[in-house]
Structures are given as structure tokens and as C-alpha cells.
Amino acid sequence: xxxxxLLLSLxxxxxGQAIAQDAPSPREIGDAYIENxxxxxxxxxxxxxxxxxxxxxxxxxxxxxxxxxxxxxxxxEVDVQGQKIIQAFDGEVAWQVMPFQGITKPTEMSPExxxxxxxxxxxxxxxxxxxxxxxxxxxxxxxxxxxxxxxVRVTNEEGYDHTYxxxxxxxxxxxxxxxxxxxxxxxxxxxxxxxxxxEVENIMMPFFMEVKxxxxxxxxxxxxxxxxxxxxxxxxxxxxxxx
Numbered sequence: 001x002x003x004x005x006l007l008l009s010l011x012x013x014x015x016g017q018a019i020a021q022d023a024p025s026p027r028e029i030g031d032a033y034i035e036n037x038x039x040x041x042x043x044x045x046x047x048x049x050x051x052x053x054x055x056x057x058x059x060x061x062x063x064x065x066x067x068x069x070x071x072x073x074x075x076x077e078v079d080v081q082g083q084k085i086i087q088a089f090d091g092e093v094a095w096q097v098m099p100f101q102g103i104t105k106p107t108e109m110s111p112e113x114x115x116x117x118x119x120x121x122x123x124x125x126x127x128x129x130x131x132x133x134x135x136x137x138x139x140x141x142x143x144x145x146x147x148x149x150x151x152v153r154v155t156n157e158e159g160y161d162h163t164y165x166x167x168x169x170x171x172x173x174x175x176x177x178x179x180x181x182x183x184x185x186x187x188x189x190x191x192x193x194x195x196x197x198x199e200v201e202n203i204m205m206p207f208f209m210e211v212k213x214x215x216x217x218x219x220x221x222x223x224x225x226x227x228x229x230x231x232x233x234x235x236x237x238x239x240x241x242x243x
Contacts, residue, residue: 023150025138026152027136030152033126033173034126036171036204037204042202043127044123047229047232048070048229048230049068049226049227049228049229049230050065051066051223052065053224054222062079067230067232069234069237071091072091073090074089075087075088075236075237085100088239089118090239106239119162133158134156134160136154137154138153139153144174148167149168149174149175150165150171151164161178161179162177163178174193176191176192177191178192190211192209193212194208200228
């Protein structure tokens, strides 16, 4: 009987080692993801993107437009009952207009909110990773909505810290976990789920995202139109000087 238990133990060890050896490295996962969604050259050729869609919160849907550009620049506009919510970042300064919070004129965000804005990278961290100061680390994958995943944590010396979970079959990210850097929930993890990948000019992009906190859905975003390399004026990202 002891011999049987020993053989079973050795079998489990060998199986575990085989699984570990078969698992791709973080670099291999990242390379497969970029290749499967368009390739390095195609991604680098993108100067800007413009997305139209809806943002669903607390049972209500609001039209939204989001423009992003090289330099990690972003401009988000959401129409809520005829009033515009704006959140923007020009690569250095993050600013906003939030009429429902009494912020009716363009106002600079807090340092913590600015750091959160800096975390949104225009070019994937899996492209020119090391040259841009990022480090990839394998973490334990987990089952996400019935799908097995590989986990890859991406960090840098400036405090960047995102953990991606990739579908083991298609090597595309289906969830990313990010620590919150500002507000009362600072330090807690926010999870963004990505699905409904569609092709846009040979680039595969998720057309649906859901943000969850403590397992509860707090926002759903559905893209209805994605434009690559639209005409974008650089000044749209900068905070207006005349308030």
C-alpha cells in the first residue's frame, strides 16, 4: 500500500512538473497576444483612436465618446441627462468637468487621480516591454467565467502595477486587475473584464468591458463604433486656460 501511495505521489509530482513546463513564459504570452490581435507593426502604426458607445451605471445608459492618442493622452466625454462629464489627460495634467459634483469648469485633478490617469497606456505594455521599463512576472492563473487563464503581472519602478489574465486558448486578455490609487477605496483592487473582441482594420479589440469592485458590477461599457487614426487636434487633451 505504501508503494502505491508513493507511486501516486510521484505521478502527481511529474504531472505538476509537466504542466509547469508546458505553461508559456510571460514574454511568450505577451508576444502571442500582440501577434494574435494584429501584430507589432500594426499596433505601432496607430497614432490615435476614437470610440463611441454607451456607459451603463446604476441601471441607466449614457452615450459616451473616448479619444486616445500617443503620449498616453485621453479625452472622455459622457452625456448625462444633457450635461457633459469630461475627464481628460494631456500626458502631464489630468483634468475634469463633473457638474454633478459641483465641478462646472475645467479643474485639475488631484495628484493621486493624475497617477491613475498615467496608468492608462496607449501602447500595450507587451510591446517594447523592457525598453520602456516594464517588467513581466508570471502569476497564478484562475478560472474567469468558465475560462482558464494565464496570469501576467506588469510593473515598473514608478509604481505601475497591472495583472492581466489571458485566455489560455486564444492568448487574449479577458480581465485586468488594477489597484485603485485615489479616493476612499485606495489600495483596493478594481477588475475590468473584456469580451466581444472584434476586428477593426486588422486589429482585434474588445467591444465590451465591465468594471467590478468587490465582485459587484459598477460600470459596463459597450463600443458601437471604433475609428483608428482619426483626425485629432492636440489641444483637445489640454485643460482650457480660460475658466
